[in-house]
Every structure is written in C-alpha cells, then in structure tokens.
Amino acid sequence: MQKRWTLQPGPDQAAIQALAAELHIDEILSRLLLLRGVHTFQEAKDFFRSDLRHLPDPFLMQGMEEAVLRIEQAIATQERILIYGDYDVDGTTAVALVYSFFKKLYPHIAYYIPDRYREGYGISTQGIDYAADNGYSLIIALDCGIKATDKIEYANSLNIDFIIGDHHMPGRELPAAVAVLDPKRLDCTYPYKELSGCGIGFKLIQAYAQKNDLLFEEVTQYLDLAAISIACDIVHITGENRILAAYGLQKLNTDPGTGIKTLMEIAGKTANYTIADIVFLLGPRINAAGRIDDAKHSVQLLIAEDIDMAREKGLLISQKNTERKEHDLAITDEALSMIANDVRGLDRKSTVVFSERWHKGVIGIVASRLTEKYYRPTVVLTRSNGHVAGSARSVVGFDLYEALCECSDLLIQFGGHKYAAGLTLQPEQVEAFTHRFEEVVSASITEQQQIQEIPIDALLDLKQITPKFFRVLNQFAPFGPENMAPVFITKGVQAYGGVNLVGNNHIKMSVYQPDSTWFDCIAFNQGECLDQIRQGKPFDICYTIEENIWRDKRSIQLNIKGIRC
Structure with missing residues (x-):
C-alpha cells in the first residue's frame, strides 16, 4: 500500500539552537523536544525526570x-x-x-x-x-x-x-x-x-x-x-x-x-x-x-x-486468547474474501461487511485489520441477541463518530470516539446503513485521509546515531499517542552483507552510509522491496531507533517503517 512520508513542520531554527545549547544536546534532539511542546530547561527537566510528586491534586x-x-x-x-x-x-x-x-x-x-x-x-x-x-x-x-x-x-x-x-x-x-x-x-x-x-x-x-x-x-x-x-x-x-x-x-x-x-x-x-x-x-x-x-x-x-x-x-x-486468535483469523479471511469478490467494493471509500455467523467478541479486531489492509473507515457487523452489533474503526483525520451521527436514524444506539466506535441496529437496516455510511464517508473524506501517512520527525544521517544520542532518545519514552517514538528519514543507505526474508514477509538486513558504521534493521511486512534492495543501489528509509536485546546482548536496531528504492 502506498504511504506518504510527511516531514513534520519544524520549529524555528533559532529556537532549536537555543534549546540545544541550553541542554547541551544534539539539535535533532532539541527539535524533537520542541515538536513535543518542550521549550525551556524546566519543561525539559519535567519531561525527562517525571516525578509522582507532580501529579495533580x-x-x-x-x-x-x-x-x-x-x-x-x-x-x-x-x-x-x-x-x-x-x-x-x-x-x-x-x-x-x-x-x-x-x-x-x-x-x-x-x-x-x-x-x-x-x-x-x-x-x-x-x-x-x-x-x-x-x-x-x-x-x-x-x-x-x-x-x-x-x-x-x-x-x-x-x-x-x-x-x-x-x-x-x-x-x-x-x-x-x-x-x-x-x-x-x-x-x-x-x-x-x-x-x-x-x-x-x-x-x-x-x-x-x-x-x-x-x-x-x-x-x-x-x-x-x-x-x-x-x-x-x-x-x-x-x-x-x-x-x-x-x-x-x-x-x-x-x-x-x-x-x-x-x-x-x-x-x-x-x-x-x-x-x-x-x-x-x-x-x-x-x-x-x-x-x-x-x-x-x-x-x-x-x-x-x-x-x-x-x-x-x-x-x-x-x-481463551488462543481461541480468540482462531476466530480472528478465520473471520478476517472471510471478510477479505467478501471484499475481494464485491465488484463495487474496491471503488468504495468505506468498508461495511456483515455475517450472522461471526463471533461478536472479535469483530473490533477484524475491523482494525481491514482498516489496516484497505485504509478506509470500516464497520464489521454480526448478529447478536436479535439485533445486529457492529464495531467500527477509522483512519487518521477522519471523524468516525461524526459519520455515525449522520446515520443515527438507522441505528438503535452507538457510542465511541473519533477513531473507534460500537453500534447496534435492526437486521433490516443493514443495507440502508451500508449505503448511507458510504455516502457520508464519500462526501467528507479527503484525498490525503485515504493515503496512510508516516509522520517524520527529522532527517538524520546514520553517523549521528551515537551512544549519547541514543541514551537521550531513550529518555523520551514511554512512547504512545501524542508522544510516539520519533521517526527519522535517512537518504542514500545501502545494504551491508546479506539481505534476508524472515518470518512472514519481513526483511532482515544491515544498512550503512559511506561515512557511517552499519546498523542492523528489521522491516516488517515489506518483503516486496527485497529484489530492489538486493540490486545494490542506494535507497531511502524511514525508521524508529530501538534497543534490540538478544540473549542479554544489547544493540541498536533500526525498525524500518518505509523503504523507497
């Protein structure tokens, strides 16, 4: 699936340099702090040295x-x-x-x-x-x-x-x-x-x-x-x-x-x-x-x-988790087959799939998988207690809850937020809801929202990944929504040594630049890039930097999110 790499709008260069000088850190790290709303020495201290005593009353x-x-x-x-x-x-x-x-x-x-x-x-x-x-x-x-x-x-x-x-x-x-x-x-x-x-x-x-x-x-x-x-x-x-x-x-x-x-x-x-x-x-x-x-x-x-x-x-x-996985995989496969066999389905801006046999407990997971596959607002429906129950997931920037509000006259109830929701409706309303939801999504979703985005925090050369840089970067954790692990772009890297396909469509390799050491990498679900990488030509990567622990040995690893050959 095509993904767009979007470099985050940067703070003022003077502000980057000033904070870097005050904290005695790399300007890249200074940029990352400013992107997270950290502007002063005290704010940086609070960010890096969190304290339970700072919890609000x-x-x-x-x-x-x-x-x-x-x-x-x-x-x-x-x-x-x-x-x-x-x-x-x-x-x-x-x-x-x-x-x-x-x-x-x-x-x-x-x-x-x-x-x-x-x-x-x-x-x-x-x-x-x-x-x-x-x-x-x-x-x-x-x-x-x-x-x-x-x-x-x-x-x-x-x-x-x-x-x-x-x-x-x-x-x-x-x-x-x-x-x-x-x-x-x-x-x-x-x-x-x-x-x-x-x-x-x-x-x-x-x-x-x-x-x-x-x-x-x-x-x-x-x-x-x-x-x-x-x-x-x-x-x-x-x-x-x-x-x-x-x-x-x-x-x-x-x-x-x-x-x-x-x-x-x-x-x-x-x-x-x-x-x-x-x-x-x-x-x-x-x-x-x-x-x-x-x-x-x-x-x-x-x-x-x-x-x-x-x-x-x-x-x-x-x-029970093993049973859940079995239901999850079986329903996902069936739903993917339904979408693939629907001649109109590939042109839609939304996905709505329904089966009376599906297990209600896993339809939220299936909705997430379908959203990841087709990258469009998705609703998965099944029969439950005489009604039809659904779980919905959205894409970045599209307000799913508002879309469901536009369909509320067809629903018994619904609730949730911008990116995830649950809903209940009568069986006879499934077809009408499918059409209405598609109409609402088509009228309001933008072109950009239909292409998965990889937000990039900064451009980086591999030689800048020093032990000190990595130690400070680790202090940005714990990572999660609104404080995601920073994603970097490095241009013109080459594979070092073997490039192997491992697991289910994952690439394991090492990369370097002419003036840098090499770094081990893992690129999940990007096996389609294998042949191009093996040609030996330079390519661009976007990635997060993480610590790989294997048999008590620790090393820096690049977790590759995207490859451009």
Whole structure:
C-alpha cells in the first residue's frame, strides 16, 4: 500500500539552537523536544525526570469530594460496596485496582463485570438488579456510566447510590449519581483531561488515601495496573499519563503484582517491558476472557495474591486468547474474501461487511485489520441477541463518530470516539446503513485521509546515531499517542552483507552510509522491496531507533517503517 512520508513542520531554527545549547544536546534532539511542546530547561527537566510528586491534586476533579465522603459514609455504616467495570482491559484493570485497594481496608466489598453478550457495554439493568438482590447500596462504576442516565435513575429508585468514574465524553445530561468523576465534564477544571478509566480509579484511591492519611505507597503499589490500562486503551501518553505510565512500567519490570507477574511468565517475557510489549503481549490476553468467555476471569487474575490461583487463571485466559486468535483469523479471511469478490467494493471509500455467523467478541479486531489492509473507515457487523452489533474503526483525520451521527436514524444506539466506535441496529437496516455510511464517508473524506501517512520527525544521517544520542532518545519514552517514538528519514543507505526474508514477509538486513558504521534493521511486512534492495543501489528509509536485546546482548536496531528504492 502506498504511504506518504510527511516531514513534520519544524520549529524555528533559532529556537532549536537555543534549546540545544541550553541542554547541551544534539539539535535533532532539541527539535524533537520542541515538536513535543518542550521549550525551556524546566519543561525539559519535567519531561525527562517525571516525578509522582507532580501529579495533580485529585480533589481538583469535580465530584471527588462527594465521592470520597460517600465511600467514607459507606464504610462507617458497614454498607456493602460493589465495584463495577467494563469488560475490556481498561475496565478490568480499573476494577482490580480499586477493589484491591479498598479490600485491604474494608471487608464488605465485591466486584461486578457485565457479560459482553447478555448485558452489553456499560451499566446494565441486570447489574443493578444483582446489587439490589445482594444488598449492595453503593456502586462505584469505572470506565463506564457517563451516559447511563436511565440506569442511574433506576438504581436511585432502588435506593442504590452510584459513584461514576469515567473518561468518555459526557452527553448533554449528566447521570443523577452521588458523584460523577470525569475530567471531560464541561464544569470540571481538572488540569489533565486524558486519563484512562483505570486512571480515574487511581485518582479516586489517591484522594481517599490523602484524606485518610494513608501512605502514598498504599496507592502507588497498583501503578502496574494503571500502566497496562494506559497502554491498552490507547490514551495520550503525555502529562499525567506519562508519569503514571513511566512509574507503572518501572513497577511492572521490577515488582509486578502476583497476577501480572504470572501473566508475564505465560506470555514468555518477564522483563524489559515497554508500552508496545504491554499492548501486544498482555492486553490481548486480558481482553480475551471477556471476548470469548467471562471478563471476571481477568479480574480474578489481576487481583490474585495466591500463585496457584494466578497460574490457573493465567492459563485459562491464555487459552481463551488462543481461541480468540482462531476466530480472528478465520473471520478476517472471510471478510477479505467478501471484499475481494464485491465488484463495487474496491471503488468504495468505506468498508461495511456483515455475517450472522461471526463471533461478536472479535469483530473490533477484524475491523482494525481491514482498516489496516484497505485504509478506509470500516464497520464489521454480526448478529447478536436479535439485533445486529457492529464495531467500527477509522483512519487518521477522519471523524468516525461524526459519520455515525449522520446515520443515527438507522441505528438503535452507538457510542465511541473519533477513531473507534460500537453500534447496534435492526437486521433490516443493514443495507440502508451500508449505503448511507458510504455516502457520508464519500462526501467528507479527503484525498490525503485515504493515503496512510508516516509522520517524520527529522532527517538524520546514520553517523549521528551515537551512544549519547541514543541514551537521550531513550529518555523520551514511554512512547504512545501524542508522544510516539520519533521517526527519522535517512537518504542514500545501502545494504551491508546479506539481505534476508524472515518470518512472514519481513526483511532482515544491515544498512550503512559511506561515512557511517552499519546498523542492523528489521522491516516488517515489506518483503516486496527485497529484489530492489538486493540490486545494490542506494535507497531511502524511514525508521524508529530501538534497543534490540538478544540473549542479554544489547544493540541498536533500526525498525524500518518505509523503504523507497
């Protein structure tokens, strides 16, 4: 697939030189800092030396005072408390974090995860009925609930109070809960808006600990859970999230909780985790329980203190992940075949595919794969509980949520954000929705949005990749949305030694420039460039710089994102 390389508009050269001189660093590194909004020595110090003491006061969040008071009241009067969360990684880590913290302080507490298939996303009537039937008078909902106005009204009618801790965009009306914690509330002045659902849970226990004079270590011991949620929920890794992620990775790599440590062992990597490792090794396993079976298994693993219990649950959800992969690959192949056999499909600006047989738990993954393949807004639909359920994914710059708003009269419900959403509709509306969605996308998507972009941070010669340069570059981590690993262009490189095809269409080689040493490279899914590279002519590459660890040996490796021969 054609990709466009776009050099990011650069800051003023004088500003680059001034910051480089002040920090005693390479001008390329200075440029990278300025691109990330770091302009002064103090800002650079905060960026490179993140400190948990710099976390905002949790009581700056609207509703936090009320939330903590209600929890204190519940504990004082021996009420039963239910921690309620979504079935994905963010929801299950949030539940595990808040439950584990309060369970050490108070015995009358339990948790509840809705069933993806019987109850669907968010707060359910069944969950509220469960609370009523079992004597729970306070529910703390995490990673969901911000739009559940009708469900909260129902809970209020049963004398069940709610504290909502969510990070999604609110609707026009806030639920009538005792407290609504969401930095995206219009009336909330909390300084950081991009917390994950688990991040909201972290602020809640931070506030409770602060109010009740508990040691901060009673809160920070759960930062490994926060890091997993930040990585897997694809939230911005800036500001407070960057601090939480950095310290959470440190906890993950040195002293993870029993359940997380067990999962790391099962995943086959027990140290040197990055955000990407969490996304690819831990996240799918935690998610798989809710996709294939019951997300409660993931919570049971994450809160486990007994090694045997952790091992049992870890192996179970790893088995579910294997089942998830089988469904994922089979459905993806079928969907690709459907698109290829649709004579009109290749000219479309969008993709909508539907089968009644597909497993609802993996259609989001399939939507992501189809978007990656064809690079256009994509909706994957399947039959569920008498309706048709869908998962949608978008391309950079195109607002998927707005597109679904244009189709809202054909939908029972929908929700999500700019790049990912879920929807439900009646079976008889599938064809009309397919046509409408295509019309909306065609009318609003731009030519540039239809070509995948590789944003480039800077031009670089290989000789500039020195040990000092790499050490400073490593301090830009943890990488993720809004702080992605810098991508560089180097022009006129040549292959050094053998050029080999490895795995499934990957190129393994070394490259050099006439005045540089050589660097090992890996180029995933770029086997089509193999013959041209072997001709021995110079070519251009864009890449990230990473550390390769093999049998305890560390070396610099270029992870090639694009090749131009």
